[in-house]
Amino acid sequence: MSTSYGRIVKDGLWDNNGVLCMLLGMCPTMAMTGTATNGFGMGIATAVVMAASNMMVAMFRNYVTHEVRIPVYILIVAANVTFVDLGMNAWMHELYKVLGLFIPLIVSNCLPLARLEAFAAKEPVLPSLVDGTFMGLGFTLALTAIGAVRELIGQGTLFADASLLLGPAFKFLEMRVMPEDMGILVLILPPGGFLVAGLMVVAKRMVDLAMGKEIKMAGAHSV
Amino acid sequence: MSAAAIKPTWVHAFILGAFCTGFGVLLAATDIVTQEPIKERALEDKMNSLGLVIPKSIHDNNPVTDAVTFTGTDGKAQTVYRAMMAGKVTGVAYEVIAHGGYAGPIRLMLGVDPDGKILGVRVIAHKETPGLGDKIDAAKNEWITRFTGLFLGNPPAEKWKVKKDGGQFDQFSGATITPRAVVGGIRHGLEYFAANKASMMEGR
Numbered sequence: 066m067s068t069s070y071g072r073i074v075k076d077g078l079w080d081n082n083g084v085l086c087m088l089l090g091m092c093p094t095m096a097m098t099g100t101a102t103n104g105f106g107m108g109i110a111t112a113v114v115m116a117a118s119n120m121m122v123a124m125f126r127n128y129v130t131h132e133v134r135i136p137v138y139i140l141i142v143a144a145n146v147t148f149v150d151l152g153m154n155a156w157m158h159e160l161y162k163v164l165g166l167f168i169p170l171i172v173s174n175c176l177p178l179a180r181l182e183a184f185a186a187k188e189p190v191l192p193s194l195v196d197g198t199f200m201g202l203g204f205t206l207a208l209t210a211i212g213a214v215r216e217l218i219g220q221g222t223l224f225a226d227a228s229l230l231l232g233p234a235f236k237f238l239e240m241r242v243m244p245e246d247m248g249i250l251v252l253i254l255p256p257g258g259f260l261v262a263g264l265m266v267v268a269k270r271m272v273d274l275a276m277g278k279e280i281k282m283a284g285a286h287s288v
Numbered sequence: 289m290s291a292a293a294i295k296p297t298w299v300h301a302f303i304l305g306a307f308c309t310g311f312g313v314l315l316a317a318t319d320i321v322t323q324e325p326i327k328e329r330a331l332e333d334k335m336n337s338l339g340l341v342i343p344k345s346i347h348d349n350n351p352v353t354d355a356v357t358f359t360g361t362d363g364k365a366q367t368v369y370r371a372m373m374a375g376k377v378t379g380v381a382y383e384v385i386a387h388g389g390y391a392g393p394i395r396l397m398l399g400v401d402p403d404g405k406i407l408g409v410r411v412i413a414h415k416e417t418p419g420l421g422d423k424i425d426a427a428k429n430e431w432i433t434r435f436t437g438l439f440l441g442n443p444p445a446e447k448w449k450v451k452k453d454g455g456q457f458d459q460f461s462g463a464t465i466t467p468r469a470v471v472g473g474i475r476h477g478l479e480y481f482a483a484n485k486a487s488m489m490e491g492r
Contacts, residue, residue: 096417099417099420125307128303129303129307130295130299130300130303132295132300133300133301133303133304136304137303137304137307140307140308140311141307141311144311144314144315147315147318148314148315148318151318151319151322151326152318152322154322154326154329155321155322155325155326155329156322156325158329158332166415166422220461226428229427229428248461250461250462253420253462254462
């Protein structure tokens with residue numbers, strides 16, 4: 066296991082991407098990718114929680130015995146989610162009104178838990194922080210991409226409501242590519258999530274193949 | 289893992305207990321620290337949504353402080369925010385809970401003039417699906433503003449439904465349950481006003 070930061074960053078964003086390679090965190094992936102904006106919001110919230118949880122687990126890794134590690138990890142993730150939820154509600158209320166829907170869902174995401182077990186439990190604090198951050202950003206990337214495809218084909222827009230999430234300055238991101246009622250509704254409904262996520266996994270592998278890379282099988286990638 | 293020797297059970301129990309206690313204390317502290325700001329934000333939200341359902345031009349008082357609580361015909365306590373001009377009630381606003389949404393109750397703030405006509409209505413809190421049901425939010429879609437000016441009788445009672453159910457209100461593509469719940473909630477709120485008009489309108 067190398068702790069080279071370049072490797073960690075590359076793993077998180079592409080090579081070992083949480084959604085497109087490990088197929089983890091499918092619950093929020095399906096539920097939150099109706100639009101690119103929602104996918105992005107969910108991804109960023111998850112990245113914050115993952116970075117914090119990874120760091121905490123790495124800090125405590127020498128004190129937690131093997132037998133009770135899973136409950137402790139779940140406790141840490143759940144506590145971090147609650148901190149973010151309460152803190153945002155109190156001090157970043159405008160953002161909370163938009164992102165508030167997403168935050169509790171992070172608990173049902175097994176990607177943070179997987180990174181705690183596979184990485185943070187064995188590595189020092191700083192690499193763990195980097196791993197959590199970039200795994201989270203890779204998650205954001207995948208969710209935004211899936212959201213963009215579903216939104217584009219499903220309702221003909223791109224980054225709808227981005228200004229509500231990111232502030233008025235990002236109004237320019239909101240685009241209507243196709244006229245209303247032209248969209249294929251199934252794509253913004255739950256089955257569309259599965260379809261697009263599946264096609265994205267295929268697309269990623271085709272890119273990897275074209276670049277002459279070895280294909281890593283989901284789950285077979287040992288850490 | 290490098291667990292050298294098998295540790296007695298109490299060690300694991302102690303570690304887990306310690307973590308639970310530690311994070312429990314942290315969570316309690318966070319709750320204490322954030323309780324006040326969250327309450328303030330909720331009050332601000334309430335004042336903002338009141339401003340949207342009661343036009344500024346019809347009152348010279350502060351409806352949040354001129355609120356009364358009474359027991360309605362359904363036996364539940366209801367807080368009514370009253371807009372007054374020169375001591376005369378020109379409109380009331382109250383919270384209505386719409387049931388039957390996709391994900392739990394939807395809270396609405398409904399403003400009504402003394403004749404029972406809607407001054408404005410807004411969604412205050414909901415957990416509907418982002419991208420589908422959340423178009424009931426005025427920030428995302430103007431749908432909710434179409435209720436302004438309507439009353440029971442316009443449209444007639446049997447038309448207070450979404451189009452899919454034979455009524456006159458649009459549903460959203462991909463989401464019928466949410467608008468159905470909201471339309472039902474607003475109608476219920478207007479019926480509530482009709483039934484409790486006397487206690488809602490009487491002066492202080």
